[in-house]
Amino acid sequence: MSSDNNKLSLDSIRDSLIRQEDTIIFNLIERIKYPLNSTLYKQPSSSSWNISGSLFHCLFQETEALQSKVGRYLSPEENPFFPDNLPASIIPPSKSTHILHPAAESVNVNEKILDVYIKQLLPLFCTEADEEGNFATTASCDIQLLQALSRRIHYGKFVAEVKFRDCTDQYKPLILAKDSDALMKLLTFEAVEEMVKKRVAKKAMTFGQQVTLNIDDSTKEVKYKVDPSLVSRLYDEWIMPLTKLVEVEYLLRRLD
Numbered sequence: 001m002s003s004d005n006n007k008l009s010l011d012s013i014r015d016s017l018i019r020q021e022d023t024i025i026f027n028l029i030e031r032i033k034y035p036l037n038s039t040l041y042k043q044p045s046s047s048s049w050n051i052s053g054s055l056f057h058c059l060f061q062e063t064e065a066l067q068s069k070v071g072r073y074l075s076p077e078e079n080p081f082f083p084d085n086l087p088a089s090i091i092p093p094s095k096s097t098h099i100l101h102p103a104a105e106s107v108n109v110n111e112k113i114l115d116v117y118i119k120q121l122l123p124l125f126c127t128e129a130d131e132e133g134n135f136a137t138t139a140s141c142d143i144q145l146l147q148a149l150s151r152r153i154h155y156g157k158f159v160a161e162v163k164f165r166d167c168t169d170q171y172k173p174l175i176l177a178k179d180s181d182a183l184m185k186l187l188t189f190e191a192v193e194e195m196v197k198k199r200v201a202k203k204a205m206t207f208g209q210q211v212t213l214n215i216d217d218s219t220k221e222v223k224y225k226v227d228p229s230l231v232s233r234l235y236d237e238w239i240m241p242l243t244k245l246v247e248v249e250y251l252l253r254r255l256d
């Protein structure tokens with residue numbers, strides 16, 4: 001994100017959302033190389049694992065703590081999943097100008113993202129099995145994917161800021177009236193959403209192809225690494241609705 005406020009436009013923000021689709025789809029392909037590995041996300045039954053929550057929870061929290069020390073959460077684009085007791089950054093904050101309203105910091109839907117991810121998305125995309133030898137690798141794929149999803153969804157704050165600046169007269173009365181439904185309607189562009197769904201399915205086909213040097217490839221049935229229709233559904237049912245939720249939550253605080 002450019003720190004130059006003058007360059008902020010809906011087109012430039014949408015360009016960033018388009019680029020982030022690549023990251024999400026590649027990370028998804030990486031994660032689903034492994035089976036569900038559901039043991040990772042459960043409270044350990046064996047007391048020989050000296051941890052309080054699930055193995056995944058423990059690894060994710062430790063990763064965030066380490067990343068916080070090197071300044072990850074100084075960026076307005078990054079939102080922690082475990083914000084309580086995060087260690088301070090050893091790197092001072094940069095002097096870049098602030099694009100978002102200060103209330104942006106209080107908008108964080110990561111708890112919802114994590115819940116949906118573990119309960120709905122993983123079972124939808126992964127085969128049901130446990131591969132104990134791959135628990136740590138699986139968890140690091142999860143963390144990469146969750147952080148990419150979170151960044152994309154919380155980008156809704158920037159989208160909302162631009163929309164507010166472009167159409168302040170339309171947004172202001174709805175914010176003052178705390179009318180979430182009307183805000184949701186005003187910020188929704190159905191034609192854009194349709195394009196997003198089609199584009200991500202096409203990207204899933206392109207990025208998820210088996211690339212070989214065989215000349216007779218064209219006669220073979222194409223098998224994708226991730227089902228393109230599921231990627232489209234991921235955007236339709238989870239990513240875009242959560243982005244819009246962030247937009248509404250941000251706008252409701254925009255005049256505080």
Ligand SMILES: O=C(O)C(=O)C[C@]1(C(=O)O)C=C[C@@H](O)C=C1
Pocket residue numbers: 014017159187188189190192193196239240241243244247
């Ligand atoms: O592009 C926008 O205007 C957005 O608000 C982003 C987004 C999305 O999540 O992709 C969300 C809501 C709109 O209906 C269209 C697209």
